[in-house]
Amino acid sequence: MSGELGPGDKLNEPPLVERLGISRPPLREALRVLESEGLLEQTPRRGYRVVNMTDKDVEEVYSLRRALEAFAVDLLLAQDKPPSFDALNPIMASMRAAAKRGDSAGVVQATVQFHTGIVAAAGHSRLTDVYRSLMLQMQLSMAANVRSEARTKGDLSKGCDRHAALLECLRTGDASSIRHEFAEHGERDYLDRKPALDVETEAVSR
Amino acid sequence: MSGELGPGDKLNEPPLVERLGISRPPLREALRVLESEGLLEQTPRRGYRVVNMTDKDVEEVYSLRRALEAFAVDLLLAQDKPPSFDALNPIMASMRAAAKRGDSAGVVQATVQFHTGIVAAAGHSRLTDVYRSLMLQMQLSMAANVRSEARTKGDLSKGCDRHAALLECLRTGDASSIRHEFAEHGERDYLDRKPALDVETEAVSR
DNA sequence: TTTGTGCAGTCTGTAGACAGTATTCTTTAT
DNA sequence: ATAAAGAATACTGTCTACAGACTGCACAAA
Known part of the structure; x- marks a missing residue:
C-alpha cells in the first residue's frame, strides 16, 4: 500500500522473516491471507508476487x-x-x-x-x-x-x-x-x- | 458438505492430521482457506469450528x-x-x-x-x-x-x-x-x- | 561467439518438537 | 451434595530443521 513494493515484485520468505522478526509458519499464513484478499498471487514452488493488475x-x-x-x-x-x-x-x-x-x-x-x-x-x-x-x-x-x-x-x-x-x-x-x-x-x-x-x-x- | 460435521462442531488439528496423513502446517493453511471462504470460524487459542449460521x-x-x-x-x-x-x-x-x-x-x-x-x-x-x-x-x-x-x-x-x-x-x-x-x-x-x-x-x- | 549442460546456491514445502494456555476432571471444603 | 480451586491433560501457536525443486551462473563444446 505504501508503494514500497511494485506490481510483480517477489516476496521471498527469508528476508521477510528477518525483517519482521517472526518465523516462517506464521508468515506463510499471513501471505495466504493476503492472497485470499487478492493482493498477492502465488505460483507453486515459485513463491508469492504482488499482483500485477491488468x-x-x-x-x-x-x-x-x-x-x-x-x-x-x-x-x-x-x-x-x-x-x-x-x-x-x-x-x-x-x-x-x-x-x-x-x-x-x-x-x-x-x-x-x-x-x-x-x-x-x-x-x-x-x-x-x-x-x-x-x-x-x-x-x-x-x-x-x-x-x-x-x-x-x-x-x-x-x-x-x-x-x-x-x-x-x-x-x-x-x-x-x-x-x-x-x-x-x-x-x-x-x-x-x-x-x-x-x-x-x-x-x-x- | 456431506453433513458429517454439523454446525458448531470443533475441528481439532491432531485428529485431522492423523486422518489426512499430512502434517500440521499444511493442514493449518487449509483451515485458514476454509475460514476465508466463510465455512469455518476461528477463535484465538480455541481452534476452528464449523460456522453456525443464524x-x-x-x-x-x-x-x-x-x-x-x-x-x-x-x-x-x-x-x-x-x-x-x-x-x-x-x-x-x-x-x-x-x-x-x-x-x-x-x-x-x-x-x-x-x-x-x-x-x-x-x-x-x-x-x-x-x-x-x-x-x-x-x-x-x-x-x-x-x-x-x-x-x-x-x-x-x-x-x-x-x-x-x-x-x-x-x-x-x-x-x-x-x-x-x-x-x-x-x-x-x-x-x-x-x-x-x-x-x-x-x-x-x- | 553462442548455445547447451552441469553445478551450486537459494527458496519453497513439509515434518517434527516444544512452550504456553485453555479446558476438564478431580479433590477438597463448606 | 454442591461449588470452588488446583492439577493434569490436550490443544494451539511457534520455532527449528530437512528434503525437494527451481534459478542462475559458469564452463565447455560447437
Missing part, C-alpha cells in the same frame, strides 16, 4: 464496486431509521488534512475508509467483507499509480469535495437522487483513475 | 446472492453475443438423475454448479470468486438442513423444473423477462429453504 482487472474492481454500492444503498434506503453517518466526520477531516498536505496516499487511505464506512452502515456483514477486500485491491492499484506521478493539491481537494457532496446527499437526499449520486460517483472515480501502465517487474525481494 | 446469516447469503446474480445478468445482457450455456446441459442431467434417486445432497451439489456456471459465463473473475464462495456457504447451510429432514422426490424434481425454466428463459427470453425470472428464482429459493433450526453443538472432534 486493465481488465481494474475494470472488474470498479464495476463490482458499483454493483455492491448499489446494493448497499438499497439496504440503507430500506432501513427504518437511516444512520447518521457521524463516524464519517473524522474520516472526512483526515481526508481534507491529507489533501492540504498533498499526501496522496493519505487521501486514498481516507477514501477507502469513507466508502467502507458507508457500506458497513448497511449492516450486512458479508457485503462489508467483500467490499472491504475489493477496496484493498483498489487501494493497491492506486498505490501503483502514486509511484509514477503524484496528483496536484487541487485534484486532491476536488476529491474531498466530491465525497462531501456524496455524504450530504446521503443525509438529506431522497432515494432516487442518492442512487443517482452513487452511480455517478463510482463512474467518475473509474474515469479519474490513471490507466494502469504496465510497470516493469523491477525490484526483487528485500 | 437466520440473519442465511438472509445475508440469499440477499447478497440475489444482488450478485442481478449484476451477472446485467453483464450477460451487455455481451455482444450471448453464451450458449451448453456447459450447463450435463449439470442439468446430473441434477435430474440425483432427483430421481432422491439424493438431496446431489441435487444441492448440481444446483450450486448450475448457478455458478451461469455467473461464470458473465466473464467477471472477481464476481465469480465471490459468488462461488457464497454458494459454498449456502451449500453448507443446506447440508445442515439435510441432516434434519430429507425432501421428497417431488420437491426435488420440482426444483429441477425451475432450473430448466430459468435456463430456457436465459436462452430465449428478452432482457426484462430474464431479470424478472432471476429475481423470482432467488426469492423462491430463499422462501423454499427450511429455516435454520438451532442445532445443538453435539459432536466433538473426530
Whole structure:
C-alpha cells in the first residue's frame, strides 16, 4: 500500500522473516491471507508476487464496486431509521488534512475508509467483507499509480469535495437522487483513475 | 458438505492430521482457506469450528446472492453475443438423475454448479470468486438442513423444473423477462429453504 | 561467439518438537 | 451434595530443521 513494493515484485520468505522478526509458519499464513484478499498471487514452488493488475482487472474492481454500492444503498434506503453517518466526520477531516498536505496516499487511505464506512452502515456483514477486500485491491492499484506521478493539491481537494457532496446527499437526499449520486460517483472515480501502465517487474525481494 | 460435521462442531488439528496423513502446517493453511471462504470460524487459542449460521446469516447469503446474480445478468445482457450455456446441459442431467434417486445432497451439489456456471459465463473473475464462495456457504447451510429432514422426490424434481425454466428463459427470453425470472428464482429459493433450526453443538472432534 | 549442460546456491514445502494456555476432571471444603 | 480451586491433560501457536525443486551462473563444446 505504501508503494514500497511494485506490481510483480517477489516476496521471498527469508528476508521477510528477518525483517519482521517472526518465523516462517506464521508468515506463510499471513501471505495466504493476503492472497485470499487478492493482493498477492502465488505460483507453486515459485513463491508469492504482488499482483500485477491488468486493465481488465481494474475494470472488474470498479464495476463490482458499483454493483455492491448499489446494493448497499438499497439496504440503507430500506432501513427504518437511516444512520447518521457521524463516524464519517473524522474520516472526512483526515481526508481534507491529507489533501492540504498533498499526501496522496493519505487521501486514498481516507477514501477507502469513507466508502467502507458507508457500506458497513448497511449492516450486512458479508457485503462489508467483500467490499472491504475489493477496496484493498483498489487501494493497491492506486498505490501503483502514486509511484509514477503524484496528483496536484487541487485534484486532491476536488476529491474531498466530491465525497462531501456524496455524504450530504446521503443525509438529506431522497432515494432516487442518492442512487443517482452513487452511480455517478463510482463512474467518475473509474474515469479519474490513471490507466494502469504496465510497470516493469523491477525490484526483487528485500 | 456431506453433513458429517454439523454446525458448531470443533475441528481439532491432531485428529485431522492423523486422518489426512499430512502434517500440521499444511493442514493449518487449509483451515485458514476454509475460514476465508466463510465455512469455518476461528477463535484465538480455541481452534476452528464449523460456522453456525443464524437466520440473519442465511438472509445475508440469499440477499447478497440475489444482488450478485442481478449484476451477472446485467453483464450477460451487455455481451455482444450471448453464451450458449451448453456447459450447463450435463449439470442439468446430473441434477435430474440425483432427483430421481432422491439424493438431496446431489441435487444441492448440481444446483450450486448450475448457478455458478451461469455467473461464470458473465466473464467477471472477481464476481465469480465471490459468488462461488457464497454458494459454498449456502451449500453448507443446506447440508445442515439435510441432516434434519430429507425432501421428497417431488420437491426435488420440482426444483429441477425451475432450473430448466430459468435456463430456457436465459436462452430465449428478452432482457426484462430474464431479470424478472432471476429475481423470482432467488426469492423462491430463499422462501423454499427450511429455516435454520438451532442445532445443538453435539459432536466433538473426530 | 553462442548455445547447451552441469553445478551450486537459494527458496519453497513439509515434518517434527516444544512452550504456553485453555479446558476438564478431580479433590477438597463448606 | 454442591461449588470452588488446583492439577493434569490436550490443544494451539511457534520455532527449528530437512528434503525437494527451481534459478542462475559458469564452463565447455560447437
